[in-house]
Amino acid sequence: MSDVQANMELDCRGLNCPLPILKTKKAIETLNTGDVLKMIATDPGSINDMTAWTKRTGNELISHEESGDEYIFFIRKK
Amino acid sequence: MSDTKKMALIASRGTLDWAYPPFILASTAVAMDMEVQIFFTFYGLTLLKKKLDAKVAPHSNPSMPMKMPFGPKSFKNIEWPIPNLISSNLPGFNDVATTLMKKTFKSKGVATVEQLRDICVESGVKLVGCQMTMDVFGFTKDEFIDGVELGGAATFLEFAAEADIQLFV
Numbered sequence: 214m215s216d217v218q219a220n221m222e223l224d225c226r227g228l229n230c231p232l233p234i235l236k237t238k239k240a241i242e243t244l245n246t247g248d249v250l251k252m253i254a255t256d257p258g259s260i261n262d263m264t265a266w267t268k269r270t271g272n273e274l275i276s277h278e279e280s281g282d283e284y285i286f287f288i289r290k291k
Numbered sequence: 292m293s294d295t296k297k298m299a300l301i302a303s304r305g306t307l308d309w310a311y312p313p314f315i316l317a318s319t320a321v322a323m324d325m326e327v328q329i330f331f332t333f334y335g336l337t338l339l340k341k342k343l344d345a346k347v348a349p350h351s352n353p354s355m356p357m358k359m360p361f362g363p364k365s366f367k368n369i370e371w372p373i374p375n376l377i378s379s380n381l382p383g384f385n386d387v388a389t390t391l392m393k394k395t396f397k398s399k400g401v402a403t404v405e406q407l408r409d410i411c412v413e414s415g416v417k418l419v420g421c422q423m424t425m426d427v428f429g430f431t432k433d434e435f436i437d438g439v440e441l442g443g444a445a446t447f448l449e450f451a452a453e454a455d456i457q458l459f460v
Contacts, residue, residue: 229400231319235410238322256400269296269323 217275217287219251220244226255226283233259234266237288241272244290249275252286259284296325299451301459302335307345307389307404308352310338312460314407320456321414328454329411330447332421335460336428339420339435343405346389350379360394412438419446 223240225233233254241250252263260277263286267274275287298320302313313335317327331339338345349355357371378384396403402410412418420432422441432441440446451457 227400229402231315231322231407232400232402234319235322235402266323 220248223252297454298456299454300329305334305337310404318410328417
């Protein structure tokens with residue numbers, strides 16, 4: 214498990230492309246620089262998508278974990 | 292990132308299945324801090340109507356899987372071999388197929404076209420309607436959602452010339 218403290222948690226379980234990305238973008242906009250968002254998804258495509266999204270937007274993908282059918286992402290707002 | 296990437300799309304089709312790609316790509320591109328313009332032309336213009344009424348027509352889509360969105364997995368996995376003679380002649384067949392496709396999308400957690408379009412509008416995607424096709428089909432601007440601009444090929448090309456991504460859908 215990651216030892217990063219999340220400032221906000223976003224549940225994207227059951228959602229399919231592109232909703233996890235769109236919701237993550239919306240959520241991160243409400244945070245302050247340096248804050249951490251924890252996002253949980255079940256879409257297997259979200260690993261590549263979140264990697265691409267953070268690369269493009271400059272936000273930091275601190276870690277991603279797989280737990281059962283779930284993918285858990287920690288993202289630090291730039 | 293200082294240099295904003297730009298994406299220029301042409302949306303030329305108005306069926307439910309083809310309504311997805313431009314709105315998915317546009318909403319995602321904006322979420323990735325890109326600037327987006329979609330040029331709606333020919334049947335794509337109908338995607339700008341206030342009341343979206345996009346349907347699918349299975350008889351013109353030979354590769355479209357015909358599956359049921361409900362029931363046990365073994366039932367859902369059946370591909371129904373529906374002959375064109377039926378799918379193209381049976382009244383209401385397209386409506387049924389459209390309902391089934393919407394149900395499938397919903398059960399898979401896919402956004403509706405309306406939702407994606409709303410996100411595009413809210414996030415500042417520039418929507419341009421093709422003036423020439425509007426005249427041909429007899430569409431007026433007040434039939435479209437607010438914020439639509441009108442233009443022609445030159446309007447699209449001017450933006451596309453500066454864009455990093457240009458796609459025709």
